[in-house]
Amino acid sequence: MIHDAVVVGAGSAGLSCAHTLQEGGADYALVSENLGGRICYSQKEGVNFGAYFVMANYHHAEKLVTRRTWINPLSCRFHDGNGHSFATLSGHTFLRQPGLAVFAAVMTRFIRHYDRFKKNCEFMSQREAMAVDPYIAELFAQPAAEFIAEHHLGKVAEDYVSKFSYACTGVDLDSITALDFLNVCQGLVVPIHRFEFDEVVEAARLGEHFHRGTVVTHSLDAGVHTVTLADGSTLQARNVVFATPAAVTAKFLDLGELRQTCQLYVEHVSGTLKPGLDTEEMNLFPPTSPVIFTARQDDGSYLVYSREPKIDLPALFADFEVIGRKAWDKAMYVTGRAYVEQQYGDSTYVAGDHNGLGLEPAAISGVYAAHQILKKKA
Numbered sequence: 265m266i267h268d269a270v271v272v273g274a275g276s277a278g279l280s281c282a283h284t285l286q287e288g289g290a291d292y293a294l295v296s297e298n299l300g301g302r303i304c305y306s307q308k309e310g311v312n313f314g315a316y317f318v319m320a321n322y323h324h325a326e327k328l329v330t331r332r333t334w335i336n337p338l339s340c341r342f343h344d345g346n347g348h349s350f351a352t353l354s355g356h357t358f359l360r361q362p363g364l365a366v367f368a369a370v371m372t373r374f375i376r377h378y379d380r381f382k383k384n385c386e387f388m389s390q391r392e393a394m395a396v397d398p399y400i401a402e403l404f405a406q407p408a409a410e411f412i413a414e415h416h417l418g419k420v421a422e423d424y425v426s427k428f429s430y431a432c433t434g435v436d437l438d439s440i441t442a443l444d445f446l447n448v449c450q451g452l453v454v455p456i457h458r459f460e461f462d463e464v465v466e467a468a469r470l471g472e473h474f475h476r477g478t479v480v481t482h483s484l485d486a487g488v489h490t491v492t493l494a495d496g497s498t499l500q501a502r503n504v505v506f507a508t509p510a511a512v513t514a515k516f517l518d519l520g521e522l523r524q525t526c527q528l529y530v531e532h533v534s535g536t537l538k539p540g541l542d543t544e545e546m547n548l549f550p551p552t553s554p555v556i557f558t559a560r561q562d563d564g565s566y567l568v569y570s571r572e573p574k575i576d577l578p579a580l581f582a583d584f585e586v587i588g589r590k591a592w593d594k595a596m597y598v599t600g601r602a603y604v605e606q607q608y609g610d611s612t613y614v615a616g617d618h619n620g621l622g623l624e625p626a627a628i629s630g631v632y633a634a635h636q637i638l639k640k641k642a
């Protein structure tokens with residue numbers, strides 16, 4: 265049987281692609297090692313070991329998950345790494361009011377452009393959508409640190425936004441683009457929520473379209489794509505969408521230069537935080553600290569994120585027990601300004617978070633690939 269499309273990978277990009285194909289009446293197969301990819305919600309522990317929050321303006325990624333608790337930005341403690349800290353609402357914030365007002369103006373302008381850019385990306389490649397909006401194209405090319413200097417946001421960045429950005433990316437402001445920086449900083453001004461992802465519900469929604477397995481080879485012959493799974497079975501289609509992480513997709517296609525990845529280590533801990541760390545829902549640390557942030561969960565347990573595999577829990581907790589952990593060798597494509605094309609030839613598409621961080625850019629790239637395939641069918 266020759267399908268309209270085979271989608272490889274069922275993370276935010278692959279699932280969004282599959283749902284759009286389904287809604288458009290295409291005949292597709294979705295093959296993936298797991299459902300959710302870096303969404304990685306643990307039903308057993310009730311915590312997110314991968315992506316931690318969705319923003320209220322994640323119109324596509326939100327369709328894949330169920331919102332849980334609101335994350336209160338006023339319940340954060342910002343640490344400087346030298347034993348000093350302040351809460352979101354404190355005398356310190358009062359001092360920074362002029363800089364915070366500039367930041368709010370920068371974010372208002374950005375969100376106006378970015379909302380339009382995301383909408384365009386549903387039907388245009390990211391490259392085409394950037395050509396339509398040179399403001400976004402400039403942000404893609406500019407290092408975040410340079411943008412911050414240009415907009416005189418140095419103090420505000422040092423105190424608040426660099427720590428929030430570090431919490432979202434695991435790297436410092438010299439590594440990421442201004443576009444990724446502003447994208448993640450939306451979480452400071454747009455409501456954000458923890459979420460659940462139900463694999464059983466998702467599997468039922470996909471039904472017979474979903475095949476669990478690992479794709480090991482891909483070939484294209486006379487307009488028909490064939491993917492072979494590790495168990496020797498094959499799937500054939502007139503189009504293929506690689507919605508696998510860039511490092512995996514690069515084994516099947518020549519993607520050229522890729523951004524470099526960061527490593528993230530997440531531990532789910534029950535215990536008592538030390539005095540000074542126990543007042544707010546979240547503790548945010550500067551990029552000089554291996555520990556990135558701690559976040560209190562609804563049941564009183566904590567998630568601790570670090571860029572180093574061995575997390576110094578005794579430095580954070582008076583007493584503790586580790587409930588679960590997850591290591592991400594390639595957590596996110598964060599460093600550098602390499603651009604991955606979304607189409608190769610007439611019928612090969614690439615979706616994922618290769619050019620832009622997070623669940624929503626990944627989801628939109630999947631929607632774009634589906635729209636291209638549906639357009640050919642119409």
Ligand SMILES: Cc1cc2nc3c(=O)[nH]c(=O)nc-3n(C[C@H](O)[C@H](O)[C@H](O)COP(=O)(O)OP(=O)(O)OC[C@H]3O[C@@H](n4cnc5c(N)ncnc54)[C@H](O)[C@@H]3O)c2cc1C
Pocket residue numbers: 272273274275276277278295296297298299300301302303313314315316317318432477478479480507508509512528530592594595596615616617618621622623624626
């Ligand atoms: C710890 C952590 C925290 C994060 N926090 C946030 C956050 O709070 N908010 C946010 O928006 N983003 C966050 N992100 C980023 C976000 O998770 C990713 O950008 C997004 O999930 C990427 O989706 P994707 O579909 O591109 O890739 P993935 O989710 O990685 O999906 C790829 C899929 O391909 C499958 N696959 C791989 N190889 C093969 C193969 N050979 N054959 C078949 N299938 C294969 C995988 O099993 C997987 O299902 C976080 C990421 C991490 C790791």
